[in-house]
Amino acid sequence: MSEKKIKNIFVNGPIEPAFIADSIAKHGSKTAIGGHSIFMGQVRKDEIDGKFVAAIEYTAYEEIALEKMHQIREDIFEKYPLNCMHIYHSLGTVKTGEICLFVFTSSAHRKPAIAACSEVVDRLKAELPIWGKEIFEDKTHQWKENI
């Protein structure tokens, strides 16, 4: 177990579109890749009892989250022939319309990249100890729950 390298996935605040663009650009030199799949989670302006969500404040049990993410990453690499996989999740405040999750998978042909991307998002939402606190425009809040 000491050999494993646990990657950090957490970013403070929103994930900037320029960061995503740069991440895509970096794959230009990886010419074995024939298909990329990208998922981006964006904070939605939900209306609850007449109040609108202004932002989500994310917190996590970081050590467990990173350990779990490592396991998921290993499972996914075992299951699909991927060339690479990148995952970033926000911590702290992310306003409506901003990006809070970025999952990026690449393979020689499109299908593994698409399936892996979808599976990573599903597992991340179900298994990682991360919590989102929805902050309304009037500064009241409620805790988000994944269904």
Next chain:
Amino acid sequence: MEIEIISFGQITEFINNQKIEVDGIADTDAFKQYIEDRFPALKGIKYKLALNKNIIQQNTKIANQATIAIMPPFSGG
């Protein structure tokens, strides 16, 4: 024995991080009983425990100086 309690998400609103000195809490089932008695608000929430950074799936023995995290349902992504 000493147990360190840490809480997350909505549970932080009624259980602060704290160290408790207690006897007679041998396992995680006993801990649940203890914590729900002390914080009845917990009874209405589906929560999971992590003992020393491992998420608990079944009743597990607790040793002295354990850290127990109380975690409500996850909502990442």
